[in-house]
Amino acid sequence: MRLILMARRKADPGIDFSLNDLAVAAGLSKRVTQFLADNAAFEGLTQMQKLNVAAAVGGVSAANISPLLAMKLIKIVIRLETNANEIPSGFKFIGRNLPQDKIKTLIDADEYYIHRLLMECPEIYTQGVGRRGDFVVEIVNGELVFTGSKDLTSISNFDCQSREMHFSGWITNIERGSEPDFIHMANKFNLNDLCDDETGKFDPILAEHEQSMQLCRANAVSRLTLNLSLAVRNGFDRLHAFRFGERDIA
Template sequence: MARPRKDSPPDRFTSTEMAVAAGITARSFGVLIENSLAPDTVEYAIGKQAARYWNSFGLGEAALIGAIHKSGAELLMSAKIAHLVIDEFVGPRGHLPSRLGDYLNRPLNPNPGRYPWAEDDPQDWLRIRDDFWLHHILRTRTDIYNIGKAMDGDLVMEIADRRYVFTDFAWSPERKLPRANPWGTTSASDPDWSLEIEGWERGKDAVVRPVHELIDISAMMDDPAAKEAARQREKQTLDARRNAVGLLRVNVSLAIRNAFDAVHEHRLASGSSFDWSAHSQPKPSRYSGSDANGDPLDINHHWYADLSPAERAKRRDEIEEYIAKRDMNDDEPGA
Protein backbone atom coordinates (compact mmCIF):
# COMPACT_ATOMS: atom_id res chain seq x y z
CA MET A 1 0.00 0.00 0.00
CA ALA A 2 1.42 3.37 -1.02
CA ARG A 3 1.56 6.20 1.47
CA PRO A 4 -1.33 8.38 0.25
CA ARG A 5 -0.43 11.72 1.78
CA LYS A 6 2.68 13.56 2.84
CA ASP A 7 1.13 14.67 6.13
CA SER A 8 0.52 11.16 7.49
CA PRO A 9 2.43 10.58 10.74
CA PRO A 10 5.82 8.90 10.24
CA ASP A 11 5.21 6.56 13.19
CA ARG A 12 2.53 4.70 11.22
CA PHE A 13 3.54 2.07 8.68
CA THR A 14 1.95 0.84 5.46
CA SER A 15 1.68 -2.81 4.43
CA THR A 16 4.60 -2.27 2.04
CA GLU A 17 6.75 -0.94 4.89
CA MET A 18 5.67 -3.83 7.11
CA ALA A 19 6.85 -6.26 4.43
CA VAL A 20 10.16 -4.39 4.26
CA ALA A 21 10.47 -4.60 8.05
CA ALA A 22 9.86 -8.35 7.98
CA GLY A 23 12.21 -8.89 5.05
CA ILE A 24 9.49 -10.58 2.98
CA THR A 25 7.66 -9.65 -0.20
CA ALA A 26 4.52 -7.52 -0.22
CA ARG A 27 2.67 -10.56 -1.56
CA SER A 28 3.85 -12.68 1.37
CA PHE A 29 2.66 -10.04 3.81
CA GLY A 30 -0.66 -10.11 1.98
CA VAL A 31 -0.81 -13.87 2.62
CA LEU A 32 -0.45 -13.17 6.35
CA ILE A 33 -3.34 -10.70 6.16
CA GLU A 34 -5.49 -13.19 4.23
CA ASN A 35 -4.87 -15.86 6.87
CA SER A 36 -5.48 -13.49 9.82
CA LEU A 37 -1.87 -13.94 10.92
CA ALA A 38 -0.60 -10.41 10.29
CA PRO A 39 -0.01 -8.04 13.23
CA ASP A 40 -3.05 -6.08 14.38
CA THR A 41 -3.66 -2.82 12.55
CA VAL A 42 -4.41 0.63 13.87
CA GLU A 43 -6.50 3.19 12.05
CA TYR A 44 -5.43 6.70 11.30
CA ALA A 45 -7.82 9.25 9.83
CA ILE A 46 -6.64 10.94 6.64
CA GLY A 47 -9.05 13.69 5.72
CA LYS A 48 -12.49 12.12 5.63
CA GLN A 49 -11.14 8.61 5.20
CA ALA A 50 -9.48 6.10 7.52
CA ALA A 51 -6.52 4.14 6.22
CA ARG A 52 -5.09 0.91 7.57
CA TYR A 53 -1.72 1.31 9.20
CA TRP A 54 0.46 -0.47 11.74
CA ASN A 55 2.28 1.02 14.72
CA SER A 56 5.70 0.31 16.22
CA PHE A 57 4.40 -2.66 18.21
CA GLY A 58 3.01 -4.23 15.03
CA LEU A 59 6.31 -3.59 13.27
CA GLY A 60 8.08 -5.46 16.07
CA GLU A 61 5.82 -8.46 15.52
CA ALA A 62 6.48 -8.31 11.78
CA ALA A 63 10.20 -8.26 12.52
CA LEU A 64 9.88 -11.40 14.64
CA ILE A 65 7.81 -13.18 11.99
CA GLY A 66 10.42 -12.36 9.38
CA ALA A 67 13.30 -13.44 11.60
CA ILE A 68 11.74 -16.84 12.35
CA HIS A 69 10.95 -17.28 8.66
CA LYS A 70 14.51 -16.33 7.71
CA SER A 71 15.78 -18.99 10.14
CA GLY A 72 14.03 -21.69 8.15
CA ALA A 73 10.43 -21.89 9.37
CA GLU A 74 7.48 -21.71 6.99
CA LEU A 75 5.83 -18.28 6.78
CA LEU A 76 2.46 -19.13 8.35
CA MET A 77 4.08 -21.16 11.10
CA SER A 78 6.48 -18.28 11.77
CA ALA A 79 3.55 -15.92 12.23
CA LYS A 80 1.72 -18.28 14.54
CA ILE A 81 4.77 -18.79 16.75
CA ALA A 82 5.61 -15.08 16.77
CA HIS A 83 2.10 -14.11 17.82
CA LEU A 84 2.04 -16.53 20.74
CA VAL A 85 5.58 -15.71 21.87
CA ILE A 86 4.56 -12.04 21.95
CA ASP A 87 1.39 -12.84 23.89
CA GLU A 88 3.36 -14.79 26.48
CA PHE A 89 6.27 -12.37 26.75
CA VAL A 90 4.51 -9.02 26.47
CA GLY A 91 1.67 -9.85 28.88
CA PRO A 92 3.69 -9.39 32.10
CA ARG A 93 6.17 -6.88 30.63
CA GLY A 94 4.18 -4.64 28.31
CA HIS A 95 6.55 -4.62 25.35
CA LEU A 96 9.12 -6.46 23.27
CA PRO A 97 12.57 -5.14 24.21
CA SER A 98 14.33 -3.51 21.28
CA ARG A 99 17.15 -2.38 23.60
CA LEU A 100 17.13 1.00 21.85
CA GLY A 101 16.72 2.59 25.27
CA ASP A 102 20.22 1.41 26.17
CA TYR A 103 21.52 4.28 24.03
CA LEU A 104 20.18 6.73 26.60
CA ASN A 105 22.35 5.34 29.38
CA ARG A 106 25.93 4.34 30.13
CA PRO A 107 28.08 3.09 28.47
CA LEU A 108 26.48 3.81 25.08
CA ASN A 109 25.45 7.38 25.91
CA PRO A 110 28.54 9.65 25.77
CA ASN A 111 26.64 12.26 27.83
CA PRO A 112 25.20 10.37 30.83
CA GLY A 113 22.38 12.29 32.47
CA ARG A 114 21.51 14.01 29.19
CA TYR A 115 20.24 12.87 25.85
CA PRO A 116 23.01 11.57 23.54
CA TRP A 117 22.15 14.21 20.94
CA ALA A 118 23.32 17.80 20.90
CA GLU A 119 20.09 19.80 20.89
CA ASP A 120 16.90 18.87 22.72
CA ASP A 121 13.48 19.30 21.17
CA PRO A 122 10.57 19.95 23.59
CA GLN A 123 8.80 16.93 22.08
CA ASP A 124 11.72 14.52 22.54
CA TRP A 125 10.62 13.22 25.94
CA LEU A 126 7.15 12.44 24.60
CA ARG A 127 8.33 10.83 21.40
CA ILE A 128 11.15 8.60 22.61
CA ARG A 129 8.68 6.43 24.51
CA ASP A 130 7.98 4.97 21.06
CA ASP A 131 10.71 2.82 19.50
CA PHE A 132 10.25 4.39 16.08
CA TRP A 133 10.96 7.89 17.31
CA LEU A 134 13.91 6.89 19.46
CA HIS A 135 15.39 4.97 16.53
CA HIS A 136 14.77 7.92 14.17
CA ILE A 137 16.45 10.40 16.50
CA LEU A 138 19.42 8.08 17.07
CA ARG A 139 19.84 7.64 13.30
CA THR A 140 19.45 11.29 12.36
CA ARG A 141 20.81 13.25 15.33
CA THR A 142 23.66 11.09 16.68
CA ASP A 143 26.56 9.03 15.40
CA ILE A 144 26.48 6.44 18.21
CA TYR A 145 23.96 3.99 16.76
CA ASN A 146 25.45 0.64 15.65
CA ILE A 147 23.61 -0.80 12.65
CA GLY A 148 23.11 -4.56 12.62
CA LYS A 149 25.00 -5.24 15.85
CA ALA A 150 23.86 -7.54 18.68
CA MET A 151 23.75 -5.97 22.14
CA ASP A 152 24.22 -7.26 25.65
CA GLY A 153 20.80 -8.15 27.03
CA ASP A 154 19.07 -8.76 23.69
CA LEU A 155 15.99 -10.98 23.89
CA VAL A 156 16.59 -14.28 22.10
CA MET A 157 14.18 -17.07 21.20
CA GLU A 158 15.08 -20.71 20.58
CA ILE A 159 13.07 -23.60 19.20
CA ALA A 160 14.46 -27.07 19.90
CA ASP A 161 13.60 -29.81 17.40
CA ARG A 162 10.60 -27.82 16.17
CA ARG A 163 8.80 -28.48 19.43
CA TYR A 164 10.05 -26.65 22.52
CA VAL A 165 10.15 -22.85 22.48
CA PHE A 166 12.37 -20.90 24.89
CA THR A 167 13.09 -17.23 25.51
CA ASP A 168 16.07 -15.72 27.26
CA PHE A 169 18.14 -12.55 27.57
CA ALA A 170 21.61 -12.77 26.08
CA TRP A 171 23.46 -11.11 28.93
CA SER A 172 27.19 -11.49 29.27
CA PRO A 173 28.10 -14.16 31.90
CA GLU A 174 29.04 -11.62 34.56
CA ARG A 175 25.61 -9.94 34.29
CA LYS A 176 23.55 -13.12 34.11
CA LEU A 177 21.16 -13.34 37.07
CA PRO A 178 19.35 -16.43 38.41
CA ARG A 179 15.67 -16.77 37.62
CA ALA A 180 12.98 -18.42 39.71
CA ASN A 181 10.05 -20.58 38.56
CA PRO A 182 6.77 -21.17 40.41
CA TRP A 183 7.86 -24.76 40.99
CA GLY A 184 11.02 -23.70 42.77
CA THR A 185 13.85 -24.15 40.27
CA THR A 186 16.46 -21.45 39.78
CA SER A 187 19.13 -21.14 37.15
CA ALA A 188 21.34 -18.47 35.61
CA SER A 189 22.09 -20.44 32.45
CA ASP A 190 18.85 -22.08 31.34
CA PRO A 191 16.30 -20.10 29.27
CA ASP A 192 12.61 -19.79 30.08
CA TRP A 193 10.42 -22.53 28.63
CA SER A 194 7.62 -20.58 26.93
CA LEU A 195 5.65 -22.71 24.45
CA GLU A 196 5.31 -26.18 23.00
CA ILE A 197 4.42 -26.96 19.39
CA GLU A 198 2.56 -30.07 18.33
CA GLY A 199 2.41 -31.00 14.66
CA TRP A 200 4.80 -28.43 13.16
CA GLU A 201 4.46 -30.29 9.85
CA ARG A 202 0.80 -29.27 9.74
CA GLY A 203 1.83 -25.61 9.33
CA LYS A 204 -0.99 -23.24 10.18
CA ASP A 205 -2.96 -26.12 11.70
CA ALA A 206 -0.22 -26.99 14.19
CA VAL A 207 -1.12 -26.61 17.86
CA VAL A 208 0.99 -24.17 19.85
CA ARG A 209 0.42 -24.20 23.60
CA PRO A 210 1.80 -21.82 26.23
CA VAL A 211 3.27 -23.25 29.43
CA HIS A 212 0.30 -22.21 31.55
CA GLU A 213 -1.87 -24.60 29.49
CA LEU A 214 0.59 -27.46 30.04
CA ILE A 215 1.09 -27.00 33.76
CA ASP A 216 -1.57 -26.29 36.37
CA ILE A 217 0.32 -23.61 38.24
CA SER A 218 -2.53 -22.93 40.68
CA ALA A 219 -2.57 -26.59 41.79
CA MET A 220 1.12 -26.43 42.65
CA MET A 221 0.52 -23.96 45.45
CA ASP A 222 -1.06 -26.64 47.66
CA ASP A 223 -0.07 -29.91 46.00
CA PRO A 224 3.58 -31.03 46.36
CA ALA A 225 2.98 -33.80 43.81
CA ALA A 226 1.79 -31.28 41.21
CA LYS A 227 4.81 -29.08 41.95
CA GLU A 228 7.18 -32.02 41.47
CA ALA A 229 5.42 -32.98 38.23
CA ALA A 230 5.92 -29.43 36.93
CA ARG A 231 9.58 -29.53 37.89
CA GLN A 232 10.05 -32.81 36.04
CA ARG A 233 8.21 -31.47 33.01
CA GLU A 234 10.54 -28.50 32.82
CA LYS A 235 13.57 -30.77 33.24
CA GLN A 236 12.32 -32.83 30.31
CA THR A 237 12.11 -29.75 28.07
CA LEU A 238 15.55 -28.45 29.11
CA ASP A 239 17.06 -31.88 28.47
CA ALA A 240 15.42 -31.83 25.04
CA ARG A 241 17.07 -28.47 24.33
CA ARG A 242 20.50 -29.65 25.46
CA ASN A 243 20.20 -32.74 23.27
CA ALA A 244 18.42 -31.11 20.34
CA VAL A 245 19.37 -32.22 16.84
CA GLY A 246 18.16 -28.91 15.43
CA LEU A 247 18.08 -25.59 17.28
CA LEU A 248 16.47 -22.53 15.67
CA ARG A 249 17.70 -19.32 17.32
CA VAL A 250 16.43 -15.77 16.74
CA ASN A 251 17.75 -12.55 18.24
CA VAL A 252 14.39 -10.83 18.71
CA SER A 253 15.74 -7.45 19.83
CA LEU A 254 18.21 -7.25 16.95
CA ALA A 255 15.48 -8.26 14.49
CA ILE A 256 13.37 -5.31 15.70
CA ARG A 257 16.24 -2.85 15.39
CA ASN A 258 17.05 -4.20 11.93
CA ALA A 259 13.39 -3.77 10.95
CA PHE A 260 13.46 -0.08 11.89
CA ASP A 261 16.72 0.25 9.95
CA ALA A 262 15.16 -1.39 6.89
CA VAL A 263 12.15 0.96 6.96
CA HIS A 264 14.44 3.95 7.48
CA GLU A 265 16.53 3.03 4.43
CA HIS A 266 13.43 2.19 2.37
CA ARG A 267 11.93 5.61 3.04
CA LEU A 268 15.17 7.36 2.13
CA ALA A 269 15.45 5.38 -1.10
CA SER A 270 11.83 5.99 -2.09
CA GLY A 271 11.90 9.68 -1.22
CA SER A 272 9.02 9.45 1.24
CA SER A 273 7.92 12.78 2.72
CA PHE A 274 6.32 13.36 6.11
CA ASP A 275 5.13 16.08 8.38
CA TRP A 276 7.68 15.44 11.11
CA SER A 277 5.70 17.55 13.55
CA ALA A 278 2.88 14.99 13.30
CA HIS A 279 2.91 11.95 15.53
CA SER A 280 0.47 9.44 16.95
CA GLN A 281 1.59 9.54 20.54
CA PRO A 282 -0.94 9.94 23.36
CA LYS A 283 -1.92 13.43 24.40
CA PRO A 284 0.83 14.86 26.63
CA SER A 285 0.22 14.85 30.36
CA ARG A 286 0.74 17.94 32.49
CA TYR A 287 4.24 16.61 33.22
CA SER A 288 5.26 16.27 29.57
CA GLY A 289 7.83 18.65 28.15
CA SER A 290 10.26 20.86 30.02
CA ASP A 291 10.46 24.11 31.97
CA ALA A 292 11.94 27.42 30.82
CA ASN A 293 15.45 26.07 31.47
CA GLY A 294 14.90 22.98 29.37
CA ASP A 295 14.73 20.63 32.37
CA PRO A 296 12.10 17.84 32.15
CA LEU A 297 8.87 18.19 34.12
CA ASP A 298 8.64 14.44 34.69
CA ILE A 299 10.36 13.65 37.99
CA ASN A 300 10.94 10.09 36.75
CA HIS A 301 12.99 11.32 33.79
CA HIS A 302 16.41 9.65 33.63
CA TRP A 303 18.10 13.02 34.11
CA TYR A 304 17.00 12.86 37.74
CA ALA A 305 18.05 9.28 38.39
CA ASP A 306 21.02 10.23 40.58
CA LEU A 307 19.27 12.84 42.74
CA SER A 308 19.24 12.31 46.49
CA PRO A 309 15.82 12.08 48.21
CA ALA A 310 16.13 15.68 49.35
CA GLU A 311 17.13 16.90 45.90
CA ARG A 312 14.30 14.92 44.32
CA ALA A 313 11.76 16.45 46.73
CA LYS A 314 13.10 19.93 45.97
CA ARG A 315 12.90 19.32 42.23
CA ARG A 316 9.35 17.99 42.55
CA ASP A 317 8.32 21.19 44.37
CA GLU A 318 9.95 23.28 41.62
CA ILE A 319 8.06 21.33 38.96
CA GLU A 320 4.71 21.78 40.70
CA GLU A 321 5.36 25.50 41.15
CA TYR A 322 6.28 25.89 37.47
CA ILE A 323 3.18 23.98 36.29
CA ALA A 324 0.90 25.99 38.60
CA LYS A 325 2.23 29.28 37.19
CA ARG A 326 2.00 27.96 33.62
CA ASP A 327 -1.61 26.86 34.09
CA MET A 328 -2.49 30.20 35.68
CA ASN A 329 -1.06 32.10 32.71
CA ASP A 330 -2.91 29.82 30.27
CA ASP A 331 -6.19 30.63 32.01
CA GLU A 332 -5.73 34.40 31.82
CA PRO A 333 -7.87 36.21 29.22
CA GLY A 334 -5.96 36.74 26.00
CA ALA A 335 -3.34 34.15 26.92
Protein backbone atom coordinates in the same frame (compact mmCIF):
# COMPACT_ATOMS: atom_id res chain seq x y z
CA MET B 1 20.47 -10.53 0.73
CA ARG B 2 16.75 -10.20 0.07
CA LEU B 3 15.92 -7.21 -2.10
CA ILE B 4 12.42 -5.79 -1.75
CA LEU B 5 11.63 -3.32 -4.55
CA MET B 6 8.79 -0.96 -3.69
CA ALA B 7 8.09 2.67 -4.48
CA ARG B 8 9.67 4.97 -1.90
CA ARG B 9 7.39 7.57 -0.36
CA LYS B 10 8.12 11.24 -0.97
CA ALA B 11 7.57 12.28 2.65
CA ASP B 12 7.83 10.59 6.02
CA PRO B 13 4.31 9.70 7.23
CA GLY B 14 5.58 9.00 10.75
CA ILE B 15 3.93 6.12 12.57
CA ASP B 16 1.24 5.62 9.95
CA PHE B 17 2.46 2.29 8.54
CA SER B 18 1.06 1.02 5.25
CA LEU B 19 1.11 -2.63 4.17
CA ASN B 20 4.17 -1.72 2.09
CA ASP B 21 5.91 -0.40 5.20
CA LEU B 22 5.16 -3.57 7.15
CA ALA B 23 6.39 -5.73 4.27
CA VAL B 24 9.65 -3.79 4.11
CA ALA B 25 10.14 -4.06 7.88
CA ALA B 26 9.54 -7.81 7.69
CA GLY B 27 11.75 -8.30 4.65
CA LEU B 28 8.83 -10.17 3.08
CA SER B 29 6.82 -9.60 -0.07
CA LYS B 30 3.68 -7.50 0.05
CA ARG B 31 1.70 -10.59 -0.96
CA VAL B 32 2.95 -12.62 2.02
CA THR B 33 2.38 -9.67 4.34
CA GLN B 34 -1.19 -9.36 3.06
CA PHE B 35 -1.63 -13.09 3.75
CA LEU B 36 -0.49 -12.52 7.33
CA ALA B 37 -2.87 -9.57 7.68
CA ASP B 38 -5.73 -11.70 6.37
CA ASN B 39 -4.89 -14.21 9.13
CA ALA B 40 -5.23 -11.57 11.87
CA ALA B 41 -1.49 -10.94 12.33
CA PHE B 42 -2.07 -7.25 13.04
CA GLU B 43 -5.60 -7.35 14.39
CA GLY B 44 -6.16 -5.19 17.45
CA LEU B 45 -2.60 -3.81 17.43
CA THR B 46 -1.42 -0.22 17.54
CA GLN B 47 0.68 1.08 14.66
CA MET B 48 3.91 0.59 16.61
CA GLN B 49 2.91 -2.94 17.63
CA LYS B 50 2.17 -3.79 13.99
CA LEU B 51 5.66 -2.69 12.99
CA ASN B 52 7.19 -4.63 15.88
CA VAL B 53 5.31 -7.84 15.03
CA ALA B 54 6.04 -7.56 11.31
CA ALA B 55 9.77 -7.15 11.92
CA ALA B 56 9.86 -10.04 14.38
CA VAL B 57 7.89 -12.34 12.07
CA GLY B 58 10.28 -11.50 9.26
CA GLY B 59 13.24 -12.41 11.45
CA VAL B 60 11.76 -15.80 12.32
CA SER B 61 10.82 -16.42 8.69
CA ALA B 62 14.44 -15.82 7.70
CA ALA B 63 15.23 -19.05 9.56
CA ASN B 64 13.15 -20.97 6.99
CA ILE B 65 10.11 -21.08 9.26
CA SER B 66 6.76 -20.50 7.55
CA PRO B 67 5.44 -16.95 8.02
CA LEU B 68 2.18 -18.31 9.42
CA LEU B 69 3.94 -20.35 12.12
CA ALA B 70 6.29 -17.41 12.76
CA MET B 71 3.27 -15.18 13.33
CA LYS B 72 1.68 -17.63 15.78
CA LEU B 73 4.94 -18.05 17.65
CA ILE B 74 5.55 -14.31 17.91
CA LYS B 75 2.04 -13.40 19.03
CA ILE B 76 1.91 -16.09 21.74
CA VAL B 77 5.43 -15.26 22.95
CA ILE B 78 4.51 -11.58 23.16
CA ARG B 79 1.34 -12.35 25.12
CA LEU B 80 2.82 -14.84 27.58
CA GLU B 81 6.57 -14.20 27.74
CA THR B 82 7.04 -10.42 27.71
CA ASN B 83 6.00 -7.65 30.07
CA ALA B 84 4.72 -5.52 27.20
CA ASN B 85 2.63 -6.06 24.08
CA GLU B 86 5.66 -6.26 21.83
CA ILE B 87 9.11 -7.78 21.48
CA PRO B 88 11.64 -5.59 23.38
CA SER B 89 13.80 -3.81 20.82
CA GLY B 90 16.31 -2.17 23.16
CA PHE B 91 15.94 1.21 21.45
CA LYS B 92 15.01 3.08 24.64
CA PHE B 93 17.97 1.59 26.47
CA ILE B 94 20.36 2.46 23.62
CA GLY B 95 18.80 5.92 23.47
CA ARG B 96 20.14 6.70 26.93
CA ASN B 97 23.53 7.21 25.29
CA LEU B 98 22.28 9.98 23.01
CA PRO B 99 23.45 13.58 23.57
CA GLN B 100 21.51 15.40 26.28
CA ASP B 101 19.83 17.76 23.82
CA LYS B 102 18.37 14.78 21.96
CA ILE B 103 17.43 12.87 25.11
CA LYS B 104 15.15 15.72 26.14
CA THR B 105 13.02 15.05 23.04
CA LEU B 106 12.61 11.35 23.90
CA ILE B 107 10.21 11.70 26.82
CA ASP B 108 7.16 9.54 25.94
CA ALA B 109 8.43 9.28 22.37
CA ASP B 110 7.49 6.28 20.22
CA GLU B 111 10.34 3.95 19.33
CA TYR B 112 10.03 5.02 15.69
CA TYR B 113 11.28 8.50 16.57
CA ILE B 114 13.89 7.19 19.01
CA HIS B 115 15.22 5.04 16.17
CA ARG B 116 15.31 8.04 13.82
CA LEU B 117 17.50 9.91 16.32
CA LEU B 118 19.74 6.86 16.75
CA MET B 119 20.21 6.66 12.99
CA GLU B 120 21.75 10.12 13.19
CA CYS B 121 24.34 8.83 15.67
CA PRO B 122 26.18 5.82 14.16
CA GLU B 123 28.78 6.09 16.90
CA ILE B 124 26.03 5.09 19.36
CA TYR B 125 23.81 2.81 17.32
CA THR B 126 25.41 0.09 15.20
CA GLN B 127 23.04 -1.63 12.81
CA GLY B 128 22.78 -5.41 12.56
CA VAL B 129 24.54 -6.15 15.85
CA GLY B 130 23.17 -8.25 18.71
CA ARG B 131 23.28 -6.77 22.20
CA ARG B 132 23.48 -8.23 25.69
CA GLY B 133 19.97 -8.62 27.06
CA ASP B 134 18.31 -9.17 23.67
CA PHE B 135 15.15 -11.28 23.79
CA VAL B 136 15.99 -14.71 22.37
CA VAL B 137 13.97 -17.74 21.31
CA GLU B 138 15.55 -21.17 20.85
CA ILE B 139 13.94 -24.07 19.02
CA VAL B 140 15.45 -27.36 20.14
CA ASN B 141 15.27 -30.44 17.93
CA GLY B 142 12.68 -28.67 15.79
CA GLU B 143 10.07 -29.01 18.54
CA LEU B 144 10.91 -27.59 21.97
CA VAL B 145 10.73 -23.81 22.37
CA PHE B 146 12.78 -21.90 24.97
CA THR B 147 12.75 -18.17 25.60
CA GLY B 148 14.91 -15.80 27.59
CA SER B 149 17.25 -12.85 27.66
CA LYS B 150 20.83 -13.88 27.14
CA ASP B 151 24.34 -12.66 26.77
CA LEU B 152 25.05 -13.34 23.08
CA THR B 153 28.57 -14.45 23.96
CA SER B 154 27.25 -17.48 25.80
CA ILE B 155 24.92 -18.21 22.89
CA SER B 156 27.81 -18.37 20.46
CA ASN B 157 29.67 -20.64 22.87
CA PHE B 158 26.65 -22.99 23.10
CA ASP B 159 26.29 -22.57 26.84
CA CYS B 160 23.54 -25.18 27.14
CA GLN B 161 23.50 -25.07 30.93
CA SER B 162 22.43 -21.44 31.13
CA ARG B 163 19.33 -21.10 33.30
CA GLU B 164 18.48 -17.78 31.71
CA MET B 165 16.63 -19.68 28.99
CA HIS B 166 13.43 -21.36 30.16
CA PHE B 167 11.07 -23.79 28.48
CA SER B 168 8.00 -22.16 26.91
CA GLY B 169 6.23 -24.74 24.76
CA TRP B 170 6.14 -26.99 21.73
CA ILE B 171 5.97 -26.61 17.97
CA THR B 172 3.64 -29.30 16.62
CA ASN B 173 2.53 -30.64 13.24
CA ILE B 174 5.71 -29.65 11.47
CA GLU B 175 5.53 -32.59 9.07
CA ARG B 176 4.79 -31.84 5.43
CA GLY B 177 1.11 -31.40 4.59
CA SER B 178 0.12 -30.29 8.09
CA GLU B 179 -0.46 -26.83 9.51
CA PRO B 180 2.22 -26.22 12.16
CA ASP B 181 1.29 -24.67 15.46
CA PHE B 182 2.90 -23.41 18.67
CA ILE B 183 1.49 -24.65 21.99
CA HIS B 184 2.55 -22.68 25.05
CA MET B 185 3.12 -24.62 28.27
CA ALA B 186 0.36 -22.55 29.89
CA ASN B 187 -2.05 -24.49 27.67
CA LYS B 188 -0.86 -27.75 29.24
CA PHE B 189 -0.38 -26.67 32.84
CA ASN B 190 -2.84 -24.55 34.80
CA LEU B 191 -0.21 -22.22 36.25
CA ASN B 192 -2.68 -20.57 38.63
CA ASP B 193 -3.49 -23.91 40.26
CA LEU B 194 0.19 -24.79 40.53
CA CYS B 195 1.22 -21.56 42.25
CA ASP B 196 1.02 -21.05 46.00
CA ASP B 197 -0.79 -17.74 46.56
CA GLU B 198 1.00 -17.10 49.85
CA THR B 199 4.58 -17.86 48.86
CA GLY B 200 4.33 -17.19 45.12
CA LYS B 201 6.23 -20.42 44.51
CA PHE B 202 5.24 -22.95 41.87
CA ASP B 203 4.54 -26.63 42.48
CA PRO B 204 7.62 -28.88 42.28
CA ILE B 205 6.06 -30.59 39.26
CA LEU B 206 6.89 -27.51 37.20
CA ALA B 207 10.50 -27.51 38.41
CA GLU B 208 10.80 -31.18 37.49
CA HIS B 209 9.35 -30.52 34.06
CA GLU B 210 11.72 -27.59 33.51
CA GLN B 211 14.68 -29.72 34.55
CA SER B 212 13.61 -32.43 32.11
CA MET B 213 13.32 -29.91 29.26
CA GLN B 214 16.68 -28.34 30.11
CA LEU B 215 18.24 -31.80 29.92
CA CYS B 216 16.79 -32.20 26.43
CA ARG B 217 18.23 -28.82 25.51
CA ALA B 218 21.67 -29.69 26.88
CA ASN B 219 21.70 -32.85 24.75
CA ALA B 220 20.08 -31.36 21.69
CA VAL B 221 20.86 -32.62 18.20
CA SER B 222 19.85 -29.26 16.78
CA ARG B 223 19.30 -25.85 18.30
CA LEU B 224 18.01 -22.85 16.33
CA THR B 225 18.59 -19.47 17.99
CA LEU B 226 16.36 -16.53 17.04
CA ASN B 227 17.34 -13.10 18.32
CA LEU B 228 13.96 -11.39 18.14
CA SER B 229 15.19 -8.05 19.51
CA LEU B 230 17.74 -7.87 16.72
CA ALA B 231 15.06 -8.88 14.20
CA VAL B 232 12.95 -5.92 15.33
CA ARG B 233 15.87 -3.50 15.12
CA ASN B 234 16.76 -4.79 11.65
CA GLY B 235 13.14 -4.23 10.61
CA PHE B 236 13.25 -0.62 11.79
CA ASP B 237 16.53 -0.20 9.91
CA ARG B 238 15.01 -1.57 6.70
CA LEU B 239 12.03 0.76 6.98
CA HIS B 240 14.32 3.72 7.61
CA ALA B 241 16.33 2.88 4.49
CA PHE B 242 13.11 2.49 2.50
CA ARG B 243 11.71 5.81 3.60
CA PHE B 244 14.90 7.87 3.53
CA GLY B 245 17.21 5.88 1.22
CA GLU B 246 20.22 6.32 3.48
CA ARG B 247 21.43 2.75 3.96
CA ASP B 248 21.03 -0.68 2.38
CA ILE B 249 19.91 -3.21 4.97
CA ALA B 250 20.47 -6.96 4.51
